[in-house]
Amino acid sequence: MAEEMSSWTHGAGVFLELRKRLQSGLLIVRKDVAGSPPDVVVSGGDSSLNVRTPRGELSLTLPAGVNLEQGSCIQTPAGESSEDELHFRLRINIGRGTAEEASDSGMETLRPKETYCFCCQGCMSRLLEDRVFKRVLPLPNGNWNAIVDDWCCHPDPFANRKLLPRAEDCLLGDTFVLLVRDGSCEQTLTEEVSPVGTEDRQDPKKTCRRLALVSCASCSSVLGEAVTKETLKLYITQVVVEPAMGDRKPEASLSRSLFLERTVAARLLELSNSLSTFHFSVQTPDGKNFLLLWLLNSDSITVSVPEACLGVERSISSPALHSPSPRAARALKLLYVSCSDAGLQQREVVASWEVNALGHPVVLPLTVCEELLQVIDDSNATLPASMRCMTSYEVAYLRL
DSSP, X not given: OHHHHHTTSSOEEEEEEEETTTTEEEEEEETTTSSSGGGOEEEEETTEEEEEETTEEEEEEOOTTEEEOTTOOEEEOOGGGTTTEEEEEEEEEEOTTOOOOOOOOHHHHOOTTOEEEEEETTTOOBOSOOEEOSEEEEOOOTTGGGSGGGGOSXXXXXXXXXXXXXXXXXXXXXXXXXXXXXXXXXXXXXXXXXXXXXXXXXXXXXXXXXOEEEEETTTXXXXXXXXXXXXXXXXXXXXXXXXXXXXXXXXXOOOHHHHHHHHHXXXXXXXXXXXXXXXXXXXXXXXXXXXXXXXXXXXXXEEEEEGGGGXXXXXXXXXXXXXXXXXXXXXXXEEEEETTOOOHHHHHHHHHHXXXXXXXXXXXXXXXXXXXXXXXXXXXHHSOGGGSEETTEXXXXXXX
């Protein structure tokens, strides 16, 4: 896992993006890795791509059933980045019956009449007694109350009313689950009222919305909110939901950044498919826009290999430099803008989204929004310079 993560935390010497639907790909090699196009030789194996440069031979592992079309790799113009990068276009073959890997989403696994345990993602402490839900129901999407007048012929029957679960219900929101407390919560959870922000205190006309934050008693990680005295809202980025397996302890979770990345990517993909939308506004619980995301495609397969992992200058006959081989992974390709960005073009993008009501709201705690932005910025930093920006947006990939 450390080797997998390292390829996303340093500058890329070799970068590969394949598009399954287009059955094509782009390979970018920095010129300080390979000085000229003839120094780069690309060949394919069984679900692998081999890149030979003066520094040695690099073998990239592709998903099962994905193979290079032999002889299809050709150099293509690199535009303004031609002084620093070499670009190559290639074709791939997708084997019949190639299975689409399931994305990691706890919300997709919840089913009625099954037993589940809820654990803190930070320390894997069990938070709730094993639960069996009679009903697992989706809540209306995030902005349902804004359009309620369009589908009610009488005054809003839901005004000032919350949709709350019954004792054996689990209600699924876009980024959270609602469920009723049980007897174990007194020992595993702590509750604290959020402080009033500085801006709220200075604006007497603004209604102060203070949240009852719920945290893990073991590691103090904020898990969600207490909607009422009996109802918990737990964010999917903060908890691990697994089928209960007797007395077996939950396995150690993924690293925090990788868990967050995969959870958010899986949820964005599910929302995009179900709502036919590609614009998302990541918001804090008080409704403030924090990050704007534009989903470009969901069929990318990418791998980024840091220059530091490519060794020093070697002969072409050098053995492969990586063991195990860097592995390409499914990813979402995103354009993004941070709402706190001070740039003029970025402020115009944010204003345009707000005026045109673009972006399905994706609500996450402020600390999680900050973590997500860091994950996305780290992904952007690993890309070749020519791929980091597109018009007024920055580019990133979230692995599935």
